Amino acid sequence: MTTAQRLPARDRLLQAADRVLFDRGIRATPVDELLREAEVSAATLYAHFGSKDALVAEALRNRLADWRAVWDQHIVAAGDDMARLLAVFDALAAYRGGRHRPARWCAFLAAATELPDAPDEISEVLGADTALLAERLLQLSRPLAGARAQDLADEVLVAYSGALAALLRGSPRDPIQVGRRLARTAAEAHSRG
Amino acid sequence: MTTAQRLPARDRLLQAADRVLFDRGIRATPVDELLREAEVSAATLYAHFGSKDALVAEALRNRLADWRAVWDQHIVAAGDDMARLLAVFDALAAYRGGRHRPARWCAFLAAATELPDAPDEISEVLGADTALLAERLLQLSRPLAGARAQDLADEVLVAYSGALAALLRGSPRDPIQVGRRLARTAAEAHSRG
DNA sequence: GTCTATAAGCGGATAGAC
DNA sequence: GTCTATCCGCTTATAGAC
Incomplete structure (x- = not known):
């Protein structure tokens, strides 16, 4: 173990931003606090x-980028098609328990709400998050729902977004598990045709 | 039809607030615009x-208060237990198509995100919205899910919150219908026991 | 050359005085 | 109803330290 190094200012800023901005609020956090x-x-x-x-x-x-990597790992580790589809919920739980201070709910949706007139640079990231979710969930839905994969993917995206919004709401107690149940039931219904 | 009356200033302010605040953003709207x-x-x-x-x-x-009233009407108009549980989605669609300019997604969740340090007066309203949803959905779940009513109510609350969050996300296309499907499938699964 | 400290400009928003 | 004081948040300028 080498001696503790002080990170360069740029990295300290990014760390502080990640720690504070999405927990206390983007607009609510003045630059001086960062x-x-x-x-x-x-x-x-x-x-x-x-x-x-x-x-x-x-x-x-x-x-x-971090979220995508965590999700990747959970997809790879999953044992079957159903587990791969539901991995998005396990990844979410893991991400929120991981090295990031968990956001109050979702950094991307929060940015969309807090900064309605944000520069394109910012709205593009929310678009990228949504596109990542939509594309992957569609791929992962195909083996389970075949021709109705798009319907299933839509449902999982809504269940996932609902887990996040319910975190903000503070109810129900464990929204990620509830969202997972919702997605599993939807997938089973489509599997039975 | 009587002559058009000019509402008192207080009512004009409340109308303007409802029209603008939850569409363009609470913090993003300066007092001057109101x-x-x-x-x-x-x-x-x-x-x-x-x-x-x-x-x-x-x-x-x-x-x-308005939302509660619209939801009431849709519950009363519903024909059976399943329709009464799913009425929350029909009410949401009707509310958003009704006399209010629809919020970008949800006025209460938006307030919670935009105003993390809001006075109690404001956070109480989000709490009241969540409590209304949780209590009613639990009652409406009982005839369908019996002992597992709480699980079903949690699932519908997450599906409902997901429909709202997906509006903010812009995907899928018709999140309210997707949320409704999700809730119906969950309810059917619990009914089959 | 990278970073710090301080201070000040400036626009915008809230609130209250007149 | 107008006008103004005050505050706050973002940004930049200046000058200097490691």
Whole structure:
């Protein structure tokens, strides 16, 4: 183990952004708080990113990459078609229990709500998250639902989004498991034809 | 038909708030825009409500009352237990097609995200919406799922929240119908025991 | 060259005075 | 109803430290 290294300012900023922004709220978090958390000066932030929005966008892109990787792992580890489809819920639970401080609900949907007039750079990340979900769920639905794969994929996307929104709501207690149940039942119904 | 009456300033403010706030965003809408929309002066707003937050809270309370009424009607009009449980989705579709300008997704969940440090007055309305949903869905689940009514109610709440979140996401195309399907399948599964 | 500290500009939003 | 004070948040300028 080498001595503890201090990360460069840019990385400290991204870490602080990921830690604070999606937990306490993007608009609710002033730049000064990020600067304090990251122990970085304002000049450095604007030298590296140019704006708060650009820092938000980069933090979201990193989060999407991490989420995709976690989801990948859970798909690979799954044993059959049903488990592969439901892996999105296990991945979500794992992601939220992992090294990130869990967002209050969903960083991408929160950004969409909090920043309705956000620069394209930001709305593109939500679009990319949604596209990733829609495409993968469709692929994973095919072996289970055949010609009705699109219907099943839509249903799982709604169940997944519902788990996230229910986290924000605070009810039911364990929305990710509830969403998973919902998705499993839908998949079984389509399998029976 | 009598001559068109000009509503009092307080009502014009509440109408403008309902029209603009939940469509364009609560924080994204400056007070000045509400004043222009309502054709009211700032002094009047602060005389009646005291703050923007208080106006938001009142607009949310009105919205919850209207939503409850629409849901009521759809439950009463429903023909059997299954239709009564699924009425929440038909009511949602009707509410969004009704006299309100539809919110971008959900006024209550949006308020929760946009105003994480909101005064109690505001978070209470989200709590009331969630409590209304949870209690009613549990009652409506009993005839269909018996001892497992709580599980079914949780599932419908997640499907409902997912329909709303999917509106924000922009995918799938018709999330309310997808949520309804999800809920129906869940209910059928519980009915078969 | 990278980063810090400080300060100040500036627009926008809330609130209250007149 | 108009006008204004005040505050707050984002951004930039300046000057200097490691």
